[in-house]
Amino acid sequence: ETGVTQTPRHLVMGMTNKKSLKCEQHLGHNAMYWYKQSAKKPLELMFVYNFKEQTENNSVPSRFSPECPNSSHLFLHLHTLQPEDSALYLCASSQEAWRQGEAFFGQGTRLTVV
Amino acid sequence: GQQLNQSPQSMFIQEGEDVSMNCTSSSIFNTWLWYKQDPGEGPVLLIALYKAGELTSNGRLTAQFGITRKDSFLNISASIPSDVGIYFCAGQGAQKLVFGQGTRLTINP
Numbered sequence: 558e559t560g561v562t563q564t565p566r567h568l569v570m571g572m573t574n575k576k577s578l579k580c581e582q583h584l585g586h587n588a589m590y591w592y593k594q595s596a597k598k599p600l601e602l603m604f605v606y607n608f609k610e611q612t613e614n615n616s617v618p619s620r621f622s623p624e625c626p627n628s629s630h631l632f633l634h635l636h637t638l639q640p641e642d643s644a645l646y647l648c649a650s651s652q653e654a655w656r657q658g659e660a661f662f663g664q665g666t667r668l669t670v671v
Numbered sequence: 672g673q674q675l676n677q678s679p680q681s682m683f684i685q686e687g688e689d690v691s692m693n694c695t696s697s698s699i700f701n702t703w704l705w706y707k708q709d710p711g712e713g714p715v716l717l718i719a720l721y722k723a724g725e726l727t728s729n730g731r732l733t734a735q736f737g738i739t740r741k742d743s744f745l746n747i748s749a750s751i752p753s754d755v756g757i758y759f760c761a762g763q764g765a766q767k768l769v770f771g772q773g774t775r776l777t778i779n780p
Contacts, residue, residue, distance in 0.1 A: 599675070657768045664712050
C-alpha cells in the first residue's frame with residue numbers, strides 16, 4: 558500500500574463506451590500524474606497536475622480527458638478509445654511537481670479496449 | 672527526444688547470485704532513479720542518485736550515478752526470490768523524467 562489508490566483495478570470497455578478512472582491520495586502531495594504503461598515500452602507520462610492545475614499534457618489524444626477537482630483526487634475520463642489504448646494506466650503523486658522522480662505510484666488500472 | 676537504453680532486457684539467474692543492470696543515454700541527466708515493479712503493482716522507488724559519481728546502497732541494492740552523468744547501474748547482491756520483478760531506471764534532466772524499458776528479473780530457486 559503506497560497511499561495512492563486507483564479504481565477500478567481492471568476495466569474492459571468497448572470502443573463506443575465512456576468510462577472514468579479514479580485516483581486518490583491522502584499523502585498531502587500537491588502534484589499528481591497519469592502514466593500509460595504498454596508492454597515493452599517505457600512508461601509514458603500523459604498528464605501532470607500541480608496544485609490542481611494541469612501543467613503538462615504530453616500530446617495525449619483528446620479521447621483521454623483528465624480532471625483534478627482537488628489535490629487529493631484525479632480522474633481520467635475515457636471515450637471512443639481504440640484497441641491500441643489497451644494498457645496499464647498508472648496514477649502517481651509527489652510532494653511537488655519538481656520531485657516527479659520521487660512519486661508514489663498506485664497499483665494501476667488494467668484497461669482493455671475491445 | 673531523450674531516450675534511455677536499459678540492459679539487459681531480461682535476466683534468468685539462480686537464487687543467491689549477484690545481479691547487475693545498467694542504463695545509458697546520449698543525454699546528460701541531473702538525477703538517476705531506480706524503481707522496482709512487482710506483478711500487479713505500480714513501480715516503487717528503490718534508490719535516487721543526485722550527484723555524478725554518487726554510490727548509494729539500500730540493503731542488498733547498490734546503485735551508482737555515472738561520472739559522465741550519462742549512465743547508471745544497479746547491482747543486487749545475493750538475490751532472493753522476492754527480488755523477482757521488473758526494474759526500471761529513470762533519468763531526469765532539466766525538465767522531463769525519462770524511463771528505461773525495464774529489466775525483467777527471474778530467479779530460479
